[in-house]
Structure formats: C-alpha cells, structure tokens
Amino acid sequence: MTENPQNVHPLEDLVRMDRIPHIWCPGCGTGSVFASCLTAMKQTGIPYNQFAMVSGIGCSGRGAGYINIDSFHTTHGRAIPFATGIKMASPDLNVIVFSGDGDLFAIGGNHFIHAARRNMDITVICVNNLTYGMTGGQVAATTPHLAKSSTTTVGNPETPFSLPFLAYASGATYIARWTMLHARDLADSIEEALVHKGFSFIEVLSPCPVNFGRRNKEKPLDTLKKYYENTIVRNGANPAELDIDYKKGVILGKFADIDKPTHDEKYKKMYWPDEK
Amino acid sequence: MKPAVLTGEHFINGDVACAEGAIAAGCRFFGGYPITPATEVAEHISERLPDVGGTFIQMEDEIAAMTSILGAAWTGIKTMTATSGPGFSLMMETVGLAVVTETPCVVVNVQRAGPSTGLPTQGAQADMMQVRWGSHGDYEIIAIAPSSPQEMFDLTIIAFNLSEKYRTPVFIMSDEIVGHMSEKVVIPDARKIKTVSRPKPTGRKDKFRLYKPGPDGVAPMPSIGEGYNVHVTGLTHDEKGYPVMSVDTQKEMIARLLGKIRNNLDDIIMTQEYMLEDADIVIVSYGVSARTAYTAVEEARNMGIKAGLLRLITVWPFPEQKIRELAKRVKGFVTVEINMGQICREVQRCAGIPTYLAGHAGGAIIPPDDVLNILKERF
Numbered sequence A: 001m002t003e004n005p006q007n008v009h010p011l012e013d014l015v016r017m018d019r020i021p022h023i024w025c026p027g028c029g030t031g032s033v034f035a036s037c038l039t040a041m042k043q044t045g046i047p048y049n050q051f052a053m054v055s056g057i058g059c060s061g062r063g064a065g066y067i068n069i070d071s072f073h074t075t076h077g078r079a080i081p082f083a084t085g086i087k088m089a090s091p092d093l094n095v096i097v098f099s100g101d102g103d104l105f106a107i108g109g110n111h112f113i114h115a116a117r118r119n120m121d122i123t124v125i126c127v128n129n130l131t132y133g134m135t136g137g138q139v140a141a142t143t144p145h146l147a148k149s150s151t152t153t154v155g156n157p158e159t160p161f162s163l164p165f166l167a168y169a170s171g172a173t174y175i176a177r178w179t180m181l182h183a184r185d186l187a188d189s190i191e192e193a194l195v196h197k198g199f200s201f202i203e204v205l206s207p208c209p210v211n212f213g214r215r216n217k218e219k220p221l222d223t224l225k226k227y228y229e230n231t232i233v234r235n236g237a238n239p240a241e242l243d244i245d246y247k248k249g250v251i252l253g254k255f256a257d258i259d260k261p262t263h264d265e266k267y268k269k270m271y272w273p274d275e276k
Numbered sequence B: 001m002k003p004a005v006l007t008g009e010h011f012i013n014g015d016v017a018c019a020e021g022a023i024a025a026g027c028r029f030f031g032g033y034p035i036t037p038a039t040e041v042a043e044h045i046s047e048r049l050p051d052v053g054g055t056f057i058q059m060e061d062e063i064a065a066m067t068s069i070l071g072a073a074w075t076g077i078k079t080m081t082a083t084s085g086p087g088f089s090l091m092m093e094t095v096g097l098a099v100v101t102e103t104p105c106v107v108v109n110v111q112r113a114g115p116s117t118g119l120p121t122q123g124a125q126a127d128m129m130q131v132r133w134g135s136h137g138d139y140e141i142i143a144i145a146p147s148s149p150q151e152m153f154d155l156t157i158i159a160f161n162l163s164e165k166y167r168t169p170v171f172i173m174s175d176e177i178v179g180h181m182s183e184k185v186v187i188p189d190a191r192k193i194k195t196v197s198r199p200k201p202t203g204r205k206d207k208f209r210l211y212k213p214g215p216d217g218v219a220p221m222p223s224i225g226e227g228y229n230v231h232v233t234g235l236t237h238d239e240k241g242y243p244v245m246s247v248d249t250q251k252e253m254i255a256r257l258l259g260k261i262r263n264n265l266d267d268i269i270m271t272q273e274y275m276l277e278d279a280d281i282v283i284v285s286y287g288v289s290a291r292t293a294y295t296a297v298e299e300a301r302n303m304g305i306k307a308g309l310l311r312l313i314t315v316w317p318f319p320e321q322k323i324r325e326l327a328k329r330v331k332g333f334v335t336v337e338i339n340m341g342q343i344c345r346e347v348q349r350c351a352g353i354p355t356y357l358a359g360h361a362g363g364a365i366i367p368p369d370d371v372l373n374i375l376k377e378r379f
C-alpha cells in the first residue's frame, strides 16, 4: 500500500524518520528552527548530497542527528573547526553548522571568531535560547543581565554578548537575526545564507520554556508574544545597536551581506595561481 | 611544483622527514598550530601540500587543529596534525572523538619535557602514558616511536597505512631530539612505497550500516557526498551509527573498538631485536633512547655481560606477549626512556621479574653509562 501523499510531511525526505520522536521538549523552539533550516535547503534546489551538517553539543546540537544527509554530531564547541576541515578538503560542499549559543559562543567562541575572520564559506545557524538547556538551565554567555538560572539563582551579574555584533566585528560576511516565530523570514534568510559565498551567521531567538522560561516567570506563549510584539524588522541596522532588549524592541533582519573573497577562493588563487 | 615523492638522498631533520613521509603516504590535509619542537612539521608541510593538490590551515589552537583533521578525513582524504606536550594535552578531547567515530588520522607528538610548559626546546619521552590513556573512557590506539629522521619518513607512511586499515588515530611519538636531528634520509622510488587506503563500502546504500564490521573487525568508511547519508556521533551508537543510550550498546561498541586492535596485534606490533638470542638481561627501549640502548648493549657485551635489546617500534598496543615470553628465560629487564618510568611500569606489569629504569626527568638523552651502571649494580 502506498502512502497517501497528503499524509507525508513535505520535509520528510530530509528527516531520519527512524529517529523520530525527537528529544526536544514540548514548547521548545528548536524544532521550528530546524524545520526552517530544512525548508531553506529545499528552496536552494541544491542536491542533498552536496550538503553536510555539523553540530556541537546541546539541545540544538541534536539537529545533526535528525537530518537525513551526511551529518556530524561532534564534541562540545567544536562544530566549527570540524566544518572547517570539511570545507578545506572539499570546498564544493555546502557545510551547515547547526548548534546552540552555549556551544558556539562560550566553549566554542574562539572557533567562531576565527572562522568568521577567515571568511570560511560555511553557514552557522545559532539557536539562541539564552541558556544551557540540556544541562538544566545554567547561565550562558547570552543570558540577559539579572535573568535567573540554576547557577545564578539571584540573577545574572554578567552582561551577555550581542551575537550579530560579535559576528560583524569578527568579519562575517552575511549576518541576520530572526526568531523561530518568523519561520518564513527565517527560512528565506537561511536560503540566502546557504547560497552566500563566505561566512554566514544567523542568530535565531528560540524559547526554552523548561529551563529558562520557568525560572524567569515567562510562559511559553509570553515568549512568543514578545517575539511577535516587541521585535522590529530593520534590515541594514547598525550592528552596534542589536542588544536584546524587549523594552526597546529587539531588532531583527539582515545586517550584513558583503561580497568578499572566501578563504578557499583566496587559498586557490594564491597557492594554485595557474588553475582557473 | 614538486612531485609527492622526492626520491633520492636528503640531509634533513626528523620533523621535515615526517612531513615528507606524510605527503608520500598520501596525506592531503594538515591542520596545525605552532609549537616547539614540532613547528617544522607544519612549516614544511604547509609549503609542500599545495604541490600535490592538498591544503594546509593553521588553526586557532590545537583543539581546532585536531578537530579540523577529523572533518577533512570524512571527505575521504588522509589527514594529519603535529604538536608537542601542551598542544597534545589540548588534543585529548578530540582523540576520543576520533576513536569513537573511527576516523583515520595521524597525530605527531614531538615530545618535550613537561609537565606544563616544561622544557620547550629539550626532548623527553614522557607522554607515553598520556597517548595511551589521555582521553577519557576505555579505548585502544596505535603509537609508533621513530628513532631517526629516516624512520620519521618510513614510519609516518606506516602510521598512515595502519590508521586507514584500522580506522583509528595513529600517533607518531617522536621527541625533540629525533625531530631536530639532521641525518641522511633516503626516499625510495614512488612505486616502492606501499600505501593503504581505508576500506570503502559496496552494496546497496539504503541497506548500509555505518559501523557494520568486515571480517577484520573494521567497518568500511564512506565519504561525505557519496550518498550514504551517514550520521556520525560521539555519543554511544549502534551499528547504524545512531545514538543509543544503553548498557548493551555501550558494551558492544567498546568491545568492537578494543577488539579491532587487540585481535590484530600480530599485524600491528613491530619490534626489533639485537643480540637477544642468548641474552640474559633484556634492555627495552624505543625512539631516540633505543640508540642509547644499542650502544649500551655493545659495551655490555664487551664487558662480558649478556645483554640484548628489544626495541619497541610500536609502543601501543604494547607487545605484552613478547615480554612475557622473554621473562621466562632471562634474569631481568632494563628500560631506557626519557621519563621517570612509564614503559618501565608496563614491562614490570607483564614481566613479573626484576625490571629497572635507566631514565631521567627529561631534557637530554640517556647516556649509555646510566644503563651500564644498572647492569653492573643490579645483576
């Protein structure tokens, strides 16, 4: 008996259905970001075997385990150097790094800034839930000042990174920020980033109701409401003004789309000048 | 542009010879980070790789260098990195990932004295236990110790071959002395160099199971883009490569990881013997110290002491059987190594008869007299 095509999810060919159900909690935003990523891959029209996905460790780091392409679930923070190795050895592949804020910006922060500086031609998607979800909600490099976490029970004394600003300062050539609620904008943006030549970075704000929302008296729907009501789409906004402050309004959109030779293009030109 | 194999006689140091061995073996990607006394490996290979269509990158640290060679290896090519103690410590995290994902790669450690920053420009052999046990969890690796620049060339090729054949990281445990010493290195004709490549899958892609072992316990390895849609994870995984958090899966996976090395010891272990037939004291040594040991055996024989040399070319897996056999017919063992007794302890464990160390805390070779004194005083 063949399946009624109407019962088949349009992204099913990109998902390892034998690994479903996934581990993400009810109300988690990671699955929506993942779906936008798969949609974007589809939209590019690039054959699936010309992609590779690399993740680090954490809730969103499990993304690589669900996508039905060559995929790598590496060590904590090291998705970017793993992706760099793939890209150096095989520049024609489209390499996607799908990971979280803790993975990419605390333990993996050094790798992020250097890959951006090199304009390594990879696409980095960061699911930013403002916390370490998988380990139970500890303070992260992205946790807002004063927010509560399991390791800052009175409130976070530190100041968070502005991820797009960091990416900009480091040399990323495509930078955008969306929330998981802006699923279509996000998919279109990921598509653009995948096609973009050079280091692309997309920050996606995504709720962790279980480990961040609960402690900070924020119901899942409250978070989504903030994403809807307290955000402003401003393409080309000044990267220095992208702090996450819902009172002022969080700025979303595309902040950089720069045409600049990629690392592999430069390497090729300098080390194999005779090849065209 | 130069060819991959620079056939002829060269006067080069061990680090450079190692880089040439890698290129001759088919290495086409190197991710590195500068560190004394291994820097020359990276410097030389950075210049040579573009000659043969390969690429080089200097990463932001040794964690990234080691991780990059795993990513590159999954595109189907042979890859390498080189470092020394402090960098080696940083690489330990990724060594575990290489072992558990069965990613072939070669890691060179040009050892210097530690701990910590230690003696950056002076040799030691004190990372011999770290290479065996440095990453967390139970595992097996292969470690080889070259004694000369010529062997830095020859054994680097063997390291690549073993790493491809067994899908495991293989370590070249060199030291500052061999790394920086210049000697004649003969590079043979390209046709005379035997190279091995990882087993590749055949058969239906939809039926493919990433870690289904072949007869020798090693699973064929596809490359990115070939359509096998592999999922590779550092989590405990089943034959398909999928994470399974269970005691049984863990047991099965570890058994196979250990087994593919432990069941092929005869193929992996290389040793060399000198005057061992009639010896009643066995000197066990490896790397640069084997040169000291060789001289010590000759001098001992001149003095009428029946010493013989067992040189470990492969240090890990440890030639346990060989030591046990020798222990049945000799009076004792002396290990010669630039550390405070790392392999000595291993020999003691296997031998169960008097075993002594001719070693020191690092920074220089062991003088043959240190060995002779032990032979005279202890036996």
Ligand code: SF4
Pocket: A023, A024, A025, A027, A028, A029, A030, A059, A129, A133, A134, A207, A208, A209, A210, A211, A212
């Ligand atoms: S812990 Fe938070 S981030 Fe992780 S799956 Fe649950 S809701 Fe999502």
